[in-house]
Amino acid sequence: MSLVEDHDFGTPAVKSAVTVSLTIDGNTVSVPAGTSIMRAAAEMGTSVPKLCATDSVKAFGSCRLCLVEVEGRAGTPASCTTPVAEGMVVRTQTERLKRLRKGVMELYISDHPLDCLTCGANGDCELQDMAGAVGLREVRYGYEGESHTKLEKDQSNPYFDYDPSKCIVCSRCVRACEETQGTFALTIEGRGFDSRVSPGAHEDFLSSECVSCGACVQACPTATLIEKSVVEIGQPEHSVVTTCAYCGVGCSFKAEMRGDELVRMVPWKDGKANRGHSCVKGRFAWGYATHKDRILKPMIRAHISAPWQEVTWDEAFAHVAAEFGRIQGQYGKDAIGGITSSRCTNEETYLVQKMIRAGFGNNNVDTCARVCHSPTGYGLKTAFGTSAGTQDFDSVEETDVVIVIGANPTDGHPVFASRLKKRLRQGARLIVIDPRRTDLVKSPHIKADYHLPLRPGTNVAVVTALAHVIVTEGLVNEKFVRDFCDWSEFEDWAAFVADPRHAPEAVETLTGVPAAAMRGAARLFATGGNGAIYYGLGVTEHSQGTTTVMAIANLALATGNLGRAGVGVNPLRGQNNVQGSCDMGSFPHEFPGYRHVSDDATREIFEKLWGVPLSNEPGLRIPNMFDAALDGSFKGLYVQGEDIVQSDPDTHHVTSGLSAMECVVVHDLFLNETANYAHVFLPGSTFLEKDGTFTNAERRINRVRKVMAPKNGLADWEVTQKMAQSLGMAMNYTHPSEIMAEIAATTPSFAGVSYARLEELGSVQWPCNEKAPTGTPIMHIGGFARGKGKFVITEYVPTDEKTGPRFPLLLTTGRILSQYNVGAQTRRTANTAWHPEDLLEIHPHDAENRGLKDGDFVRLQSRAGETTLRAHVTDRVAPGVVYTTFHHPETQANVITTDYSDWATNCPEYKVTAVQVAPSNGPSEWQEHYREHAARSRRIKAAE
Numbered sequence: 001m002s003l004v005e006d007h008d009f010g011t012p013a014v015k016s017a018v019t020v021s022l023t024i025d026g027n028t029v030s031v032p033a034g035t036s037i038m039r040a041a042a043e044m045g046t047s048v049p050k051l052c053a054t055d056s057v058k059a060f061g062s063c064r065l066c067l068v069e070v071e072g073r074a075g076t077p078a079s080c081t082t083p084v085a086e087g088m089v090v091r092t093q094t095e096r097l098k099r100l101r102k103g104v105m106e107l108y109i110s111d112h113p114l115d116c117l118t119c120g121a122n123g124d125c126e127l128q129d130m131a132g133a134v135g136l137r138e139v140r141y142g143y144e145g146e147s148h149t150k151l152e153k154d155q156s157n158p159y160f161d162y163d164p165s166k167c168i169v170c171s172r173c174v175r176a177c178e179e180t181q182g183t184f185a186l187t188i189e190g191r192g193f194d195s196r197v198s199p200g201a202h203e204d205f206l207s208s209e210c211v212s213c214g215a216c217v218q219a220c221p222t223a224t225l226i227e228k229s230v231v232e233i234g235q236p237e238h239s240v241v242t243t244c245a246y247c248g249v250g251c252s253f254k255a256e257m258r259g260d261e262l263v264r265m266v267p268w269k270d271g272k273a274n275r276g277h278s279c280v281k282g283r284f285a286w287g288y289a290t291h292k293d294r295i296l297k298p299m300i301r302a303h304i305s306a307p308w309q310e311v312t313w314d315e316a317f318a319h320v321a322a323e324f325g326r327i328q329g330q331y332g333k334d335a336i337g338g339i340t341s342s343r344c345t346n347e348e349t350y351l352v353q354k355m356i357r358a359g360f361g362n363n364n365v366d367t368c369a370r371v372c373h374s375p376t377g378y379g380l381k382t383a384f385g386t387s388a389g390t391q392d393f394d395s396v397e398e399t400d401v402v403i404v405i406g407a408n409p410t411d412g413h414p415v416f417a418s419r420l421k422k423r424l425r426q427g428a429r430l431i432v433i434d435p436r437r438t439d440l441v442k443s444p445h446i447k448a449d450y451h452l453p454l455r456p457g458t459n460v461a462v463v464t465a466l467a468h469v470i471v472t473e474g475l476v477n478e479k480f481v482r483d484f485c486d487w488s489e490f491e492d493w494a495a496f497v498a499d500p501r502h503a504p505e506a507v508e509t510l511t512g513v514p515a516a517a518m519r520g521a522a523r524l525f526a527t528g529g530n531g532a533i534y535y536g537l538g539v540t541e542h543s544q545g546t547t548t549v550m551a552i553a554n555l556a557l558a559t560g561n562l563g564r565a566g567v568g569v570n571p572l573r574g575q576n577n578v579q580g581s582c583d584m585g586s587f588p589h590e591f592p593g594y595r596h597v598s599d600d601a602t603r604e605i606f607e608k609l610w611g612v613p614l615s616n617e618p619g620l621r622i623p624n625m626f627d628a629a630l631d632g633s634f635k636g637l638y639v640q641g642e643d644i645v646q647s648d649p650d651t652h653h654v655t656s657g658l659s660a661m662e663c664v665v666v667h668d669l670f671l672n673e674t675a676n677y678a679h680v681f682l683p684g685s686t687f688l689e690k691d692g693t694f695t696n697a698e699r700r701i702n703r704v705r706k707v708m709a710p711k712n713g714l715a716d717w718e719v720t721q722k723m724a725q726s727l728g729m730a731m732n733y734t735h736p737s738e739i740m741a742e743i744a745a746t747t748p749s750f751a752g753v754s755y756a757r758l759e760e761l762g763s764v765q766w767p768c769n770e771k772a773p774t775g776t777p778i779m780h781i782g783g784f785a786r787g788k789g790k791f792v793i794t795e796y797v798p799t800d801e802k803t804g805p806r807f808p809l810l811l812t813t814g815r816i817l818s819q820y821n822v823g824a825q826t827r828r829t830a831n832t833a834w835h836p837e838d839l840l841e842i843h844p845h846d847a848e849n850r851g852l853k854d855g856d857f858v859r860l861q862s863r864a865g866e867t868t869l870r871a872h873v874t875d876r877v878a879p880g881v882v883y884t885t886f887h888h889p890e891t892q893a894n895v896i897t898t899d900y901s902d903w904a905t906n907c908p909e910y911k912v913t914a915v916q917v918a919p920s921n922g923p924s925e926w927q928e929h930y931r932e933h934a935a936r937s938r939r940i941k942a943a944e
């Protein structure tokens, strides 16, 4: 095995319909007009020496190392900043050029600490490479005199060091921060000899605006910016391309290794979702994989207050089979069920639902998508015929006007946010619909044209008001609607939205959004060119989540913004494999490929293959499992890779339901909060320890490749397989590729997917089948999957969750960049440097009314429960609205959220809870009690 090398062409690729031919060192090459001489040479295999150029950022032309000679031109132009011209004759290697380049390198080296043998970048340093490339053998200027070699290091960032003594002021880091990441955290401070890279005035990296994405580290040609892990472990010697296991962007990475130790994660340039970029989580937050808290041996216990007893795998499987058998014998076949994980691979998820349907003999399978994007599945399937987003991420490069609604991509989907911000800096217009002033509303070089700060719970009213303006002001794309939609359904819908009660002026008070802003935003979206809508959980996690998804679809249909690049309806998925877990049949009413369990033809496919009769009755959804447990009819649960106690709403309901069960099996990396209620614990494996695939928010199926052996001895798919075998099922896969072959054989949208195809293409977006053998980047081109696009009437129905004198504020929840979901992984990394605890954002007026200052402990109370956390006083939230994250179990924000849910899918209404906030002296009695219980239930007796 060796390192997967990315070839650096020196300057970015140029798109042009015009091709230019030139001669370089006697060879002819043809490239798109506008390409640099450096890139043209690289494309024919000639590397011109360079330091300040790299193909991820625009050329800057500062180092003067890449000089070339061009026939008929005076001087020696820099090849990185000089574009090619038809008939140009270039020489990259002459005596004059050699002399000039050596001179440049002499100057650099005379001011560089010559500690190559002990430098962390030794062997991976472009300065070192260039000294070799130009044949530098001596430095005529000596090493005395004034230099930068004694400058102090900045080691404040938990993941990388900044050593200015090694800086060559090439500004690649500054450009990466600006162009790739879009944070603008770095500048070159000072002039001439005093110039140096600075993360802000008198600031270190940790206290600066830097979001630790690592783009600057990757761009740095020297050891000036270098990963601490490389300094500690040494240079990697082989790498494996795999996929990030955090969010739904699905970034591709090279896992760079020494032996079986991970040295660093480097975003893969050929990754089609991320194009060589990453965020702090994927690049740096992988330390949880070797954290001491990981449980590596199976454990059982008689009851949830007893200490855990380590057992062998075989004993654990036998115990589960006996308990589940006993429960089904005593309470009936439907008394057990399971929950699949959106963090696990497609293959693992497919196996869990197979085990439940064929082994348990019921359809009691559900997934964490229930609590996030189930309304997306239902809403988009109704409108377009497919339960998925319509575009690929590249599509954003052709967007002219973007609506971001109920999503905070800079925190939740950072790499997509960077791509979006790049397009916005190029001139695309932006409408943000969100109760909070998220970073997208205003950040360096970005300013939303409209921010509609709606009251939580009024999404449907706002989106319908936008539709009202589009219809009543004659902005509908009638040709698109006539060509691709049902005209009579459109007419009904148009009459509905045109009703004056849906006018912006009529809903201004209700929504809290000025009517003029709604009118302006609607006109901009309908007339601004290619319009794309991106949305997140701020849309779905409401009692009208599905209605809002359909209202968004209506808006795209009415304006003709579907079926081509630059447009579309794009759900930003939370977890890495939410799309995949839904595709793989994790819902109780659907087989893989979204086919209803009552559909005889589909059932027959699986019955034949699996050799057992299958139920045609939808099984229980997650909240109904808890209801049934409290009723005494549901007694056994297998939970793979999901911490339902921390992530699901109304914690009290969840824990009461779990406490009423007789055998709860938790399969996870750590003893999470749910494990406090478990009788069996099966250790899980990380994404680094297994093969498989994840499907990201663009329907892109990416390979996950094993880079080290599972620390617990078994990959998760093997655990499920052995458990299924212990239940008497014949399941004998030898590799996940065989599971994918079965998925392809049974699921039409995956018919063309195989590991060989993924190897060949890198990744594919489903549908991938006979009609689309290389996948489908953009859906619904020339017509909808369901035939005609469907307009749906979206009547606004206020949530039952109301503010009043007892609970006068509205709580909405979300996530933060450095943490992920319930924090089980990220809390076990140095990412806690940025977010050690959940905070309650509260507007200064609301804080003042309650006598609260920034940092005070506050009691947050709803009709469901209460918790205590610290206040952060900020005008990012509007008066009357408070906001918090749910990353820390000590806070348990979901103790507060209620049991209200989406009418169609039961997706919980996380985003609207009426609360009161009051001063507090510290953690509540409930929190103290909870901590004691958690500590008790984590006692482990070693195997005898």
Ligand code: SF4
Pocket (backbone or CB within 6 Å): 173, 176, 177, 178, 181, 183, 184, 185, 186, 199, 209, 210, 211, 212, 213, 214, 215, 216, 217
């Ligand atoms: S880590 Fe990212 S955000 Fe921070 S300075 Fe580097 S490029 Fe900018």
Ligand code: SF4
Pocket (backbone or CB within 6 Å): 166, 167, 168, 169, 170, 171, 172, 173, 174, 197, 219, 220, 221, 222, 224, 225
């Ligand atoms: S820190 Fe690295 S990338 Fe930035 S200017 Fe210095 S040498 Fe160049």
Ligand code: SF4
Pocket (backbone or CB within 6 Å): 244, 245, 246, 247, 248, 249, 250, 251, 274, 278, 279, 280, 281, 282, 283, 413, 414, 415, 416
């Ligand atoms: S954006 Fe998402 S997928 Fe990409 S590195 Fe960050 S967490 Fe991973």
Ligand code: FES
Pocket (backbone or CB within 6 Å): 049, 050, 051, 052, 053, 060, 061, 062, 063, 064, 065, 066, 067, 078, 079, 080, 081
């Ligand atoms: S690489 Fe062209 S001037 Fe530095």
